[in-house]
Amino acid sequence: MGRPSKYKELLSDSYSFKLTKSEAAPLNEKIALSGMRRADFLRDVVLKNKTLVVAKPAASLEKRRMQFLFNKTSNNMNQIAHVLNGASLAGKLSSPLCESAIAQLEAIAKYLRAALHHVD
Structure with missing residues (x-):
């Protein structure tokens, strides 16, 4: 024992x-x-x-919904950037035009992140 x-x-x-x-x-x-x-x-x-x-306060319904939409939009923007990059590498899209489009996508993402932090 x-x-x-x-x-x-x-x-x-x-x-x-x-x-x-x-x-x-x-x-x-x-x-x-x-x-x-x-x-x-x-x-x-x-x-x-x-x-x-x-305890961390629970996110409001509005914040959770906005986070969901932000995640979906980010995924779509990544897909767009991937297609732009592929087209640029294949010579179907000029490099300056590709860089401009990607810069615009980054600006949209920055705006969305800032908006998400201001909810609640």
Whole structure:
């Protein structure tokens, strides 16, 4: 028979995340100073620490609809740019005309992105 668990309830859910070296350094220092195992330290910090969780406000129906339309439009604009580039490489479209059309597509995309940020 194995050693009895120090927890009253079986630990069943696992959480995982990665940190950069600069983020991990102070955390590892705190863990070492605590004398606890990493899992025990993190469990203690997360479950017993008073943390303020600020929920991100949900996007309005208008913003979600605009995001949907922006994504669809962006896809169509990418297809247009792809055809323009192919026609230019095949010699069916002059390079200056292709560059001008692509610049206009980029201007439209920039305008749409700006408009999307101003919704809500």
